[in-house]
Amino acid sequence: MSLLSDDELKRLAPASDLAPLPIPTQVVSSDEFLPVPQTNDQRRVEALLEDYADRHAARNGLSRRNFFRTAAGMATAFLAMNEVFGPFYRVSHAEAASVDLAQQQAQGLSGQFIMDVHTHFLRDDTRLVGFVRAREAVGKAGWNPALVGKEQTLDDLKYPNWFKEIYLDSDTKVALVSGSGSEDPRDWFLTNEMKHAARESVNAAAGTRRCLSHAIFMPGLPGWLDQVDQVIATLKPDSWKGYTVGDNTNKALARHPWRIDDEKLLYPFYEKILKAGQNIVCVHKGLYPPSVERQFPHLTPFATVDDVGRAAKDWPQINFVIYHSAYRWAGGPNAGEGLRQFEQTGRVEWTSDLADIPAKYGVSNVYGDLGQIFAQTTVVEPGLCAALMGILIKGLGADHVVWGTDAVWTGSPQWQIEALRRLEIPEDMRKKYGFAPLGAADGPVKTAIFGQNSARMYRYDVRRAGLDLDKVSVTKREYVRNGPDPSHRRYGYVLKG
Numbered sequence: 001m002s003l004l005s006d007d008e009l010k011r012l013a014p015a016s017d018l019a020p021l022p023i024p025t026q027v028v029s030s031d032e033f034l035p036v037p038q039t040n041d042q043r044r045v046e047a048l049l050e051d052y053a054d055r056h057a058a059r060n061g062l063s064r065r066n067f068f069r070t071a072a073g074m075a076t077a078f079l080a081m082n083e084v085f086g087p088f089y090r091v092s093h094a095e096a097a098s099v100d101l102a103q104q105q106a107q108g109l110s111g112q113f114i115m116d117v118h119t120h121f122l123r124d125d126t127r128l129v130g131f132v133r134a135r136e137a138v139g140k141a142g143w144n145p146a147l148v149g150k151e152q153t154l155d156d157l158k159y160p161n162w163f164k165e166i167y168l169d170s171d172t173k174v175a176l177v178s179g180s181g182s183e184d185p186r187d188w189f190l191t192n193e194m195k196h197a198a199r200e201s202v203n204a205a206a207g208t209r210r211c212l213s214h215a216i217f218m219p220g221l222p223g224w225l226d227q228v229d230q231v232i233a234t235l236k237p238d239s240w241k242g243y244t245v246g247d248n249t250n251k252a253l254a255r256h257p258w259r260i261d262d263e264k265l266l267y268p269f270y271e272k273i274l275k276a277g278q279n280i281v282c283v284h285k286g287l288y289p290p291s292v293e294r295q296f297p298h299l300t301p302f303a304t305v306d307d308v309g310r311a312a313k314d315w316p317q318i319n320f321v322i323y324h325s326a327y328r329w330a331g332g333p334n335a336g337e338g339l340r341q342f343e344q345t346g347r348v349e350w351t352s353d354l355a356d357i358p359a360k361y362g363v364s365n366v367y368g369d370l371g372q373i374f375a376q377t378t379v380v381e382p383g384l385c386a387a388l389m390g391i392l393i394k395g396l397g398a399d400h401v402v403w404g405t406d407a408v409w410t411g412s413p414q415w416q417i418e419a420l421r422r423l424e425i426p427e428d429m430r431k432k433y434g435f436a437p438l439g440a441a442d443g444p445v446k447t448a449i450f451g452q453n454s455a456r457m458y459r460y461d462v463r464r465a466g467l468d469l470d471k472v473s474v475t476k477r478e479y480v481r482n483g484p485d486p487s488h489r490r491y492g493y494v495l496k497g
């Protein structure tokens with residue numbers, strides 16, 4: 001039995017294509033979703049990184065290229081960022097200088113329970129090539145070292161590479177397959193049946209509950225509630241996912257935007273899922289910068305969180321998980337906009353509005369997911385990233401922020417995992433805004449965010465899950481042992497026995 005078929009293995013790009021430089025050399029812009037031109041600060045990070053690498057690579061007996069692939073190479077990137085942006089990441093010179101020391105520390109955290117409730121791959125017959133450009137842009141901007149200099153294809157967005165980047169290339173232990181619907185049935189990322197099938201096949205091969213799945217609901221479309229009935233009866237999704245702008249992929253086609261607190265349209269749906277024993281509703285919000293608003297101004301009111309508080313109050317039994325934590329400033333240059341907004345007002349659209357909801361409405365069933373909001377800020381404007389974490393934790397509680405990465409749009413989530421492990425809110429920011437420290441990588445706040453909060457929500461018993469000894473763990477250990485050499489790597493995907 002194999003986690004991936006021979007055909008699927010062949011489609012995986014060999015590891016030798018991975019270029020090592022964790023820093024951009026080129027500026028690109030790819031429209032609304034991920035435009036990521038290199039900033040001046042990033043250029044300074046790049047220069048510093050090259051300096052360090054020249055010194056450290058030779059001392060470790062490595063080429064610069066190979067040095068950047070090591071844990072010390074990753075540490076070096078955070079060190080360079082600290083020098084340019086300020087002390088946002090916990091990292092020592094010793095760690096950056098010694099491959100062995102850095103490796104030991106990374107190894108020490110690799111068993112951490114990480115539950116990613118926001119991952120994607122695309123159906124085999126997808127037409128959505130825009131996501132290929134997104135990965136290219138992320139590589140060119142140097143956000144994710146694993147994508148730098150690596151040509152991206154549609155295959156990188158499909159199931160085999162999703163499996164590899166989530167379960168083998170990262171410390172993620174459990175992943176939820178999400179998706180997005182469209183008025184055009186051809187442009188659903190995955191049908192609900194496909195998401196269900198992925199969950200079933202991963203879990204059957206693993207022998208454990210490694211994979212969870214969303215079902216998409218599209219309020220207002222003809223027959224949508226009948227489809228909900230059908231999904232409940234046949235697919236038993238772990239939770240539901242909706243897009244209030246209606247059609248996020250093809251916004252020009254969006255004819256059915258909706259509000260979470262629409263009593264007539266949505267409340268019968270909540271009643272239905274509760275009756276079926278389901279109580280998690282995930283809703284995409286934010287990622288709606290002015291460039292998008294100019295094209296689709298009529299959808300802007302649906303991208304904010306104005307409709308969340310009342311629905312949460314009316315349905316205390318339901319957990320409302322707001323995806324992207326309603327972060328508005330999608331795209332690289334716009335992170336700068338977000339930071340300016342924070343420095344001037346102490347708030348960030350529309351994440352601060354989300355964080356205000358528990359106090360304003362007296363509710364405790366609203367959660368924030370970190371998909372994109374973290375990736376788009378952490379290496380571009382670490383100050384904004386720290387502020388957003390502070391805002392969310394202060395308003396929602398550390399037990400109401402959940403780990404989601406929106407992988408694989410930005411490649412394997414490992415760089416994001418390492419960034420949160422090291423991120424700290426600087427003392428002056430904590431004092432000024434009343435933010436609590438994030439603490440150690442395995443301290444209570446990050447442990448909650450990385451996995452505990454979602455485990456509780458999804459009734460996932462980590463201790464009894466048997467993940468340590470399942471087939472994914474066996475495969476991963478072999479994969480790591482065999483190293484990045486492609487001829488060996490192939491064996492890493494195949495399960496024994």
Ligand SMILES: [Zn+2]
Nearest residue numbers: 118178371406
């Ligand atoms: Zn997503």
